[in-house]
Amino acid sequence: MSCVLRCAGIHYHYPRRDAVLKDVNFCLQAGERLAIEGTNGAGKTTLLHILVGLTKAKAGYVEAFGTRCHDESAFQAMRFQVGLLFQDSDDQLFCPTVLEDVMFGPLNQGKSVQAAQQLALDALSQLGLEGFDSRIAYQLSGGEKRLVALASLLAMQPQVLLLDEPTNGLDSKTRERLIEIIRALPQAMIIVSHDSDFVAAVATRSQQLCDGRLTSEETV
Numbered sequence: 043m044s045c046v047l048r049c050a051g052i053h054y055h056y057p058r059r060d061a062v063l064k065d066v067n068f069c070l071q072a073g074e075r076l077a078i079e080g081t082n083g084a085g086k087t088t089l090l091h092i093l094v095g096l097t098k099a100k101a102g103y104v105e106a107f108g109t110r111c112h113d114e115s116a117f118q119a120m121r122f123q124v125g126l127l128f129q130d131s132d133d134q135l136f137c138p139t140v141l142e143d144v145m146f147g148p149l150n151q152g153k154s155v156q157a158a159q160q161l162a163l164d165a166l167s168q169l170g171l172e173g174f175d176s177r178i179a180y181q182l183s184g185g186e187k188r189l190v191a192l193a194s195l196l197a198m199q200p201q202v203l204l205l206d207e208p209t210n211g212l213d214s215k216t217r218e219r220l221i222e223i224i225r226a227l228p229q230a231m232i233i234v235s236h237d238s239d240f241v242a243a244v245a246t247r248s249q250q251l252c253d254g255r256l257t258s259e260e261t262v
């Protein structure tokens with residue numbers, strides 16, 4: 043079985059806290075959309091941060107595209123191909139304008155200004171955000187920030203998407219559009235969401251994070 047993203051034996055506890063992740067194992071295959079569900083505080087966001095190296099597991103390992111991410115430089119390289127949508131969009135958007143925010147990733151990948159701008163405009167257009175490029179990022183509504191944050195990931199054309207509560211703050215029409223967009227995307231993805239109808243509409247399989255472990259697989 044070939045995994046685009048895999049983790050094995052992941053264990054984590056915050057300082058002076060009981061373990062939140064005890065033995066997490068999974069394999070995400072190309073084209074899959076895996077939903078990870080669980081109660082508040084189950085450790086879903088913590089797991090996503092471990093998968094991209096923002097938090098270092100106490101034990102276990104992460105493998106991306108068959109390569110073990112053993113240090114920060116390996117995680118830095120994988121983050122060009124594995125894009126994380128943060129639970130809070132304000133953690134993702136830090137440039138003055140929307141265009142600068144969405145261009146930041148492609149520029150960081152070494153694209154020319156012209157190419158980065160085109161990728162950014164294409165990603166904004168894909169999400170129905172034409173005309174948002176010169177908007178001031180911090181003045182956007184919560185739902186608009188959510189979509190701009192997603193555009194900033196898509197502009198990098200990653201192979202894997204990790205989406206932490208992607209429907210937060212979206213109105214029903216925008217949420218429906220997001221469902222269509224996600225279903226049409228070719229990337230493998232992990233979706234963390236409490237929106238069960240959204241999960242049912244987009245996920246190809248689902249697992250529960252419970253007591254620090256992922257339950258056995260269940261197809262949506």
Ligand SMILES: Nc1ncnc2c1ncn2[C@@H]1O[C@H](COP(=O)(O)OP(=O)(O)OP(=O)(O)O)[C@@H](O)[C@H]1O
Pocket residue numbers: 056057059062080081082083084085086087088089
């Ligand atoms: N920096 C931190 N220091 C200490 N404890 C933390 C820290 N960050 C998170 N936690 C705790 O770790 C647990 C897991 O948090 P996490 O955000 O991963 O849960 P979650 O499953 O994403 O929750 P939710 O569904 O509410 O977003 C929670 O009990 C949380 O309070």
